[in-house]
Amino acid sequence: MSGAAARERSRTMTDAATGAATTAAIQAASGGAAERPLTFGAVVRQSRARLPLIGAASLLGSLGTLALPLALAAAVDAIAAGGDARIPVAIAAGLVLLGVACDLVESTAATTCTADAAARLRTGMVRRLLGAPHRIGRFDTGDLVARISAGAADAAHAGPSAVGAVAAALPPLGSLVVLIWLDWRLAAAFAVGLTLVALVLRLFAKQTATAALHYQAAQGDMAARLTEALDGARTIAAAGTLGAETRRVLTGLPALAEHGRATWRALAAAGARAAVAGPLATIGVLVVAGFLVAGGRLSTGELLAAAQYAMMGAGLGSLTGIVAAVARSRAAVARIAEVHDLSAMSYGTDALPDGPGSLAFREVTVRAGDRVLLQDITFTVPGGATAAVVGKAGSGKSTLAETAVRLRDPDSGEVALDGSPLPALARSDLRTAVSLATARPALAGATLADAMGPGRPRDEVRAAAEAVGAHDFATRLPAAYDTPLPEVPMSGGEAQRIGLARAWHADRLLVLDDATSSLDLLSADRIEEALAATGRTRLVVTYDAALAARADLVVWLADGRVRATGPHDVLWSNPEYRAVFAR
Template sequence: MPLTFGAVVRQSRAWLPLIGAAALLGSLGMLALPLALAAAVDTVAAGRDATGPVAAAAGLVLLGVACDLAEAAAETSCAAGASARLRTGLVRRMLAAPHRIARFEPGDLVARMSAGAADAGHAGPSTVGAIAAALPPLGSLAVLVWLDWRLAAAFAAGLALVALVLRLFARQTAAAAQQYQAAQGEMAARLTEAIEGSRTIAAAGTTGAETRRVLAGLPDLARHGLATWKALSAAGARAAIAGPLATIGVLAVAGFLVSGGSLTAGELLAAGQYAMMGAGLGSLTGVVAAVARARAAVARLADVHDLSAMSYGTDDLPAGPGGLEFTSVTVRGDTGPILRDVTFRIPGGALAAVVGTAGSGKSTLAETAVRLRDPDSGTVTLDGRPLPALSRTALRTAAGLATARPALAGATLADAMGPGRPRAAVTAAATAVGAHDFAARLPATYDTPLPEVPMSGGEAQRIGLARAWHAERLLVLDDATSSLDVLSARRIEDALASTGRTRLAVTYDAALAARADLVVWLHEGSVRAVGRHEALWTDPDYRAVFAR
């Protein structure tokens, strides 16, 4: 189901009746207040006791205050709940579509999830607010018709001008809000990149240049923000003409009616108040601006919501050693094919090295082997079963991926090593990859908060390896031991071999390729050759792959 402004409004329907009821009751009280005041004025002018009309007016004022408080509380709860639902759903969708999320910058996604979801969460309350904001003008028109149709005619002419002002303001505000949010996302993306590379930036002495790059979008941000304020000020300037014209028109007609005896002094007061109430733009511009921001935010969130999540089958794996096979696999990127008609087979329990120059598609092949992305054509099978046919549990239990730069997440070190797994399994995995001694030296060992764990690149790789160690049949290593010393990397490879699992290792290490049972040599997205390292070594182009 696509994410639309209407869909977000419908998700807030539990709170909308309360918000609507408070707004409606408050508007009715506001509309009744001038009549009560008119009655009080006429009663005093006639020399009668005005206690009743004054009490009624006071009651209407208190009612308005109570309705405003109730409406504000309900709007806050509604917007908070809607924002939370949007964030939860969109984060789940992002994590369920790892093969498609890469086209977004991480910082931009964070901006959409934080500020964007907060703005979009106001879709329901702002819609009800827009409807409620239309009640005073329409109610004022109705009451003026009841008082005298000539008052209503004068008011309607001014109200048409007010409507034109609001229409123009809404159009300008919507465009400015969307451009502002886009510029904000671009700046957040650049800031995220800079934070991730802060050590490199400091070491290179390019802090000033990087600061300028991150903040290069400030002029655009300021320009789009200024456009919003210009739209608001222009609306205010136009309102300074349209609103008073409507009020003056009603008062002029009311004056003639009073002089002719068709209208009382109290009704004259009421007519003036209704004219000012109906033609006022203060609350209307705020509501229109809120709707515009919510619409712009929903449109940006919809880009993420529309990502197609990876679906899973229901099959379990048959008994087998973990044989992996690619058959005519093609994977396309934004600018063309990344893998082209890739075909090879790795026997169960074997070690296969995937080699190739930068940009040859090695990491894409690794992701496809564990189904972090699906091929555009061709099939990938594990023990003869196509990966899309497997259930989520069957696939994620059987296959795992460790990378050169693992993204570590979790509250503690144990969470990062084995999310959701028993402590004994975490300790066993850490011991196998040589991370147990490192964990044991920490103040709280495996319960040390992850942000407080000091780690080198090699230690981060060990943690990533421990996290992927649970894979029962196939473990894919995407340059996952590149930061380890030769002895540590060899021990991990020996530990892997002793488990009998199939291993697919993306590597630039000629020694690892030499120990592999077979080598898959990629060149510009295609398999150039499959064979033993010593046989391929006779080709100078193959030797050049390792000359870096």
């Protein structure tokens, strides 16, 4: 079931890519630079619009935190000396209010920044997935959904968490500077404890990053199995294997729980270590401060300030939350980067020259990893002619169909339309000239009209629907073409008609990958007649001997190679050719 489901999802996403524009062109072929790899630093830089505000609020809040002990020290010393403490108390109150205001600004800006970053990451991932449908076979749909949803949400915290980590380190470092100003011996005692806490955090960051990466991977695996189960829910119910399938879907729960516990264990261990290292810093500073007060080199207020600064150093352990956020974000960025590295298909700038729609394959070879899907494919379909592509299952027919409309590029060789190599053509010219309809079209859009002709005028949608026999079906619906797509009841044949209507706009080459297999013979013949009347070139993948007989040319594939080309009645004398149609 898993392999079949994966193949079906690949076909579905490939067909979806033939709709409206889904990805920006990466103009490497025409002189543009390829995009840089996605890294944690790159995600941080993408959030730079709001990071200055977050950083300013954090910095101002940190400065207020550092100034507060000195203001309190001045108030204590003024009271001890019998002086007026109203000014330092007022300053201390103002610093407290400043801290609250900075926290509010930082929180608001960080929330907005994270939401924008998540939207940007999700948009980029979707564009890449739909722009490179043939490159996503190594991912499962459920895993991709997990990366786009939860993964993007975690990765989006990269900017705020990085700024937060820097800002949270400022009070301890600032405390060290102030203690040096008060007395270098206080700073020395403080630095020892600060070093211990920093080592604790470094170990915690390493452990948390590993656990977060494993946790997110386990989430993706479980989502993948769930998606497979949902795709085959009817089969599972009919087979009575609900219990077994439930156990299969949830088989990753123990691993997920273990990775979650690993995160909590790392947090607990860091808290325990910080509980020892932090107080050591405070005790060391207080002991030294006590001797300095006894020697008259430190006032009572300064003793209070030194204690508070020492507590800031001990409070470095509170960075565990920020460190954990950075670790989760780094892990999520690493998983998203695997999708980001899928380069979308680049397009040229050439206009398609006038011509009848002649299609030429010249020594085309297509690979998927180490497997050869097509090898040295060479044939030409004259403009306005119909070519039938036949062969047994696995012979490479669908791969050839995808290559003909440039949903994938050959690893070697060339595909040309009216003499122009497909990669050299501008996107708008190519997508206006060619289109693909499949046996199981992926229908998307808010309404039936959207599914039939995304972004096209209503009169064009209706004309296409009439040509493929879908108009009567549409007008019987409650809101006709404006019926919400989820509310459109449809059989396999009706889905194919909608897919054909969507592909009908191609003005030179229409590729049909078994696209009328669910229609009755009369309907299929009428669509064929309508196509012939348009004068467009047709490349038809089929198992129907009668359709192959009516074609001007037959391309017979076997094991990814062209076994023979020619008229159907000539090839029919070969018993192996006849065996192709024995179903």
